[in-house]
Amino acid sequence: MIEKIDRRILRTRTLLREVLLDLASEKPLKNITVKELTDTAGLNRGTFYLHYQGIQDFYEQFKNEILEQFHRIIKKLGHKLGNREPFKDPPAGYVRPFEFVFEQKRFFKVFLGPGGDTDLSRQLTELINQQFINAYRAEYRQTNAADIPAKQQYLFAYLASAYVGTIQFWIQREFDLSPIDMAILFSQISRLGSAHVHFPFN
């Protein structure tokens, strides 16, 4: 069932997001005000409050939408664990997350970059971490997550944060590698470890 949303609502909401991403590339998120947002959008300040409880709520909704999309993408690749071999020709599912970040580059640059959001990085990491845990539980038929050995959990936390951190570095370098290369790169490092990785002189 498709909810029909008033075109005016859609227009102002997307406009506000566009303006936000513009403003946020000049100054940290925390210094952006509702007044500034609506002024540059040419909207009445009151209009903002018809849609959001406050600026915090505005960010939250924006983030949640992206997080949901990201979640839908990564939950497909069920068992990242099984494959112990690093691949040279990555399955599409492993490339997709990087493609998504690239598609939403304006968002990620702002929210994941300096002066960005306090929690997005953590939230992404947590999402990926959960994915690892789910895969582990499926493989070892472990009912509840608390039963997973501590060090195994640390491994997942390690990998998840390395994953997000690598993406952040990728953004910082203005996406100098392709999504495919990123998928290969990550699989190589994380599976082989720093001691066994040797890159051909690219």
Add this chain to the structure above:
Amino acid sequence: MIEKIDRRILRTRTLLREVLLDLASEKPLKNITVKELTDTAGLNRGTFYLHYQGIQDFYEQFKNEILEQFHRIIKKLGHKLGNREPFKDPPAGYVRPFEFVFEQKRFFKVFLGPGGDTDLSRQLTELINQQFINAYRAEYRQTNAADIPAKQQYLFAYLASAYVGTIQFWIQREFDLSPIDMAILFSQISRLGSAHVHFPFN
């Protein structure tokens, strides 16, 4: 030459920090105001502005002091790279960073946890990343950092963010492992990779 600082100055500054860490364990940093800070500290609001330009400056100074201390600790261990073997009996230098985090647990819980600081995680990662780069330059007699192969740089970014992420997870788990165990854990995962790590059942 040791600068003698008026005891009153020292008292109010440390008091403000204490109060901050108290308040911040109840609510996100961004919702803490100067008024709230000084009220609960029993200080006049004007006094705050005798010491800091604003709340942002206050956070900045606090962070920078910790970052400097952390920097002093990790710059000692020159070449994390050389050791390709994971160790079971870690050198003191590799344990020290974890000890430091543990000593400053109140600070790190607040600034690195949910509702914490926007940039500290990134700044720590950057600090460690630089350490890797320095070590690499020393080893390969590479004069400037830009000449380091891209994928090598990605490896460093990967490791640095994994390092910080592991610490964050450690904090989240209320420091369930000892600093020594953390040092061992990190060296094992990062050197062997997820494919070759096998933890004894504990």
Add this chain to the structure above:
DNA sequence: CTTTTTACTGAACATTGTGTTGATTAACTT
């Protein structure tokens, strides 16, 4: 095309926190 619904506007309002200032008091240093 007309009617009805509803999103946006404009302006006002009280409230809260900010950053600064100047005179006074209290505490520390020498």
Add this chain to the structure above:
DNA sequence: AAGTTAATCAACACAATGTTCAGTAAAAAG
């Protein structure tokens, strides 16, 4: 004990917030 300086108190203008309500414009429904 004298001199210095940090903290206090109260007041100030200022800016952003969140809310309200009557009026207008644009969409959806018939």
